[in-house]
Amino acid sequence: MNNTLTATIEGRRLSLFADKRLCLTLPLDEGGHHRLVVADPATAQSAVEALERCPGVGVMPAGGGLLGAMTVAENFTLALRYDDDPDDPRDWERDLEAALELCGLPAQRIATMGRQQPMNLERTERWTVGFARCLLRPPELLVIDRLFAGLSRREANALIAVEAVYHQRHPFRPVLFVDLDSHELPALPDCRTLTELAELAETAEAPCPC
Amino acid sequence: MNSFTNNRLGAYLLLAWFAASRRRELRRPLLREQLQHQIYAAGVTALPVIAVLAMLTGATLVTQLAALVGADSDLTQRMVFLGLFFELAPLLSALVVVARSSAGIASELAVMHLHDEFTTLRRLGVPAADYLLLPRVFGLVVALPAVTACFQAIAVGSGWLATALIEGRPLAETAGRFLDLADPWLAMVSLLKSAVMGAAVGIIACHHGSSGKGSTQAISGAAIQAVGGGLIAVFVVDVAFAALVYALR
Numbered sequence: 413m414n415n416t417l418t419a420t421i422e423g424r425r426l427s428l429f430a431d432k433r434l435c436l437t438l439p440l441d442e443g444g445h446h447r448l449v450v451a452d453p454a455t456a457q458s459a460v461e462a463l464e465r466c467p468g469v470g471v472m473p474a475g476g477g478l479l480g481a482m483t484v485a486e487n488f489t490l491a492l493r494y495d496d497d498p499d500d501p502r503d504w505e506r507d508l509e510a511a512l513e514l515c516g517l518p519a520q521r522i523a524t525m526g527r528q529q530p531m532n533l534e535r536t537e538r539w540t541v542g543f544a545r546c547l548l549r550p551p552e553l554l555v556i557d558r559l560f561a562g563l564s565r566r567e568a569n570a571l572i573a574v575e576a577v578y579h580q581r582h583p584f585r586p587v588l589f590v591d592l593d594s595h596e597l598p599a600l601p602d603c604r605t606l607t608e609l610a611e612l613a614e615t616a617e618a619p620c621p622c
Numbered sequence: 623m624n625s626f627t628n629n630r631l632g633a634y635l636l637l638a639w640f641a642a643s644r645r646r647e648l649r650r651p652l653l654r655e656q657l658q659h660q661i662y663a664a665g666v667t668a669l670p671v672i673a674v675l676a677m678l679t680g681a682t683l684v685t686q687l688a689a690l691v692g693a694d695s696d697l698t699q700r701m702v703f704l705g706l707f708f709e710l711a712p713l714l715s716a717l718v719v720v721a722r723s724s725a726g727i728a729s730e731l732a733v734m735h736l737h738d739e740f741t742t743l744r745r746l747g748v749p750a751a752d753y754l755l756l757p758r759v760f761g762l763v764v765a766l767p768a769v770t771a772c773f774q775a776i777a778v779g780s781g782w783l784a785t786a787l788i789e790g791r792p793l794a795e796t797a798g799r800f801l802d803l804a805d806p807w808l809a810m811v812s813l814l815k816s817a818v819m820g821a822a823v824g825i826i827a828c829h830h831g832s833s834g835k836g837s838t839q840a841i842s843g844a845a846i847q848a849v850g851g852g853l854i855a856v857f858v859v860d861v862a863f864a865a866l867v868y869a870l871r
Contacts, residue, residue: 470745477745480737491746494652494753549747 417455417462419469426466426553428459436607440468440552443584444604449593453558455609456590460557463588470551474559476538477545478530484541485526491545504548511544514581515574536570543574550582556589560597568598576601630851633833637825640751641759647752648760656753660761664723665768671718672773679714680706680777681784688788699803702781707774707804708812708867713860715770716819719762720852724827727758728848731831732841740832754832759824766820767813774812808867815863822855 419428421440428436428448438446450456463469471477478487492504512522517540530538539559546554556575560568579587591597593608648657683706687698731754734740740750778800786793827848834840 464745473742473745477742479739479742479746481734481739487746490652490743490748490753494650494746494748496651545746 417458419462419466421466421468426463426469428462430609435609436605438553438586438588438605440586441584443579443582443586445579445587445589445600445602446605446607447589447591447600447603448607448609449591449597450609451593453592456558456592459609460555460590463553463555463590466553468552469555470546470553471555471557472539472542472546472559473557474535474561476530476533476540476542478538478541480529480531483527483529484533487530487541488526488545492548507548508544511547512540514547515540515544515577536567536574539571540574543578546578547581550578550585552585554578554585554587556587558590558592560589560591561594565598572598572600633829634822634825637755637759637829638821641756641821641825644752644756645760648756653753653757656757657761657764660757661765661768663726664719664762665765668718668722668765668769669772671722672715672769673776675714675718676711676773676776677780679710680780683710683777684781684784685788688785696799696803699800702778702800703804703808706777706781708808709860709864711774711777712770712812712816712819713856715773715816716766716823716856716860717853719766719769719820720823720849720856723762723765724823724848724852725845727824727827728831728844729841731758731828732834732844735832735834736836736838736841738836755828758828759821762820762824763817764820766823767816770813770816774809811863811867815859818863819856819859822859823852826851826855 417428417430418432419426421427424440426438426440427434436446436448448459450459460471464471478484479490482490488504488508492508496504509519509522512525513519517525517537521537525533525537525541530541533541559571563571575587589600647653684698684702687701691697691701734754740754743750743753782793782796782800785791785796830844830848830851834844
């Protein structure tokens with residue numbers, strides 16, 4: 413895949429172009445799930461990078477988007493309090509505990525998790541932490557970057573369940589799953605658009621799948 | 623070679639401009655915490671080494687000068703002030719900080735670069751350049767003059783003590799003579815010189831730490847380049863200040 417991918421936001425609509433040809437449009441105020449299936453990791457990487465350049469787009473990578481050198485609590489402090497007004501009375505700790513509980517973590521685990529480093533968490537816990545952060549600071553568009561790669565069916569279902577919590581809480585904020593083309597991609601509930609970027613790469617003259 | 627030097631110098635200057643223009647960001651509580659952490663790491667933890675080095679340098683220099691020109695000579699006191707207080711103290715303090723912090727900063731940033739943590743920071747909504755570079759550069763700008771002041775105090779104190787022990791003079795008399803000849807303006811310039819050295823060392827270390835290739839070899843490469851560049855910068859600043867003071871006199 414040698415196409416150059418670019419993304420723009422005009423009005424309340426995000427457009428993704430491959431070599432200046434429109435291949436995906438997403439309304440940013442209607443919510444719902446969308447899926448972009450790509451042929452190889454390099455294309456996935458460039459698609460995510462192109463999307464990420466647009467303001468208001470948040471990316472959830474496979475590791476949950478946490479800094480390895482910090483504890484989970486320090487990661488949250490950094491993410492939630494960087495732009496914080498020191499005079500703002502908002503109790504982030506309580507909000508965070510509530511968000512983690514909402515994502516299905518037991519209270520006992522929440523109490524011990526803060527002191528741990530992300531690499532010591534289970535894979536499903538890393539996403540949960542990432543989703544909890546997004547629950548509190550939701551982006552305009554949440555891009556889920558290849559989270560289904562190499563997952564068991566049980567883990568994939570757990571991921572869909574955690575994402576459903578985000579969707580319930582922020583129903584008008586769309587979520588775009590960027591996935592690698594594989595035989596066993598789990599079905600997404602309420603998936604509004606499915607774009608396969610691989611076809612575009614193989615047949616440059618072919619009409620856009622979307 | 624020219625374009626190599628120009629590119630590197632250009633990158634240093636660009637980073638210096640960035641740090642100067644974004645300095646107000648350090649008002650954020652989280653960046654202030656990082657700044658304090660950097661001052662502690664570069665300054666406070668260097669004090670034991672600085673204290674030993676300053677004590678030995680001060681005592682050795684004053685003993686040698688006393689043997690050469692006599693302990694009661696004004697020339698000895700002037701040389702202690704200009705040679706030890708104004709020249710050696712900022713230079714040796716900067717060398718200690720380059721050896722300890724420059725390699726540390728560069729390799730820490732290179733490891734973060736290797737693990738793509740600059741992108742992770744951006745995704746957390748934190749500008750990586752502000753969060754990582756500003757506290758490190760300004761941490762050294764604050765820490766190095768403080769370390770230099772400690773070096774100066776300990777080195778001169780140990781020199782007075784050495785003179786008092788060798789010549790059997792009262793300590794207060796030696797100190798009084800030194801203070802009569804000391805130029806407060808030059809004392810301030812020596813601290814300003816240290817601050818400029820700190821900025822140069824910080825900028826060079828941050829540049830090499832954050833701009834290398836994302837590979838394991840790049841970590842040691844960044845540390846080596848940061849220390850090499852830092853040493854050269856320290857001497858260039860030292861010569862520039864010496865020339866400036868000479869021209870102003």
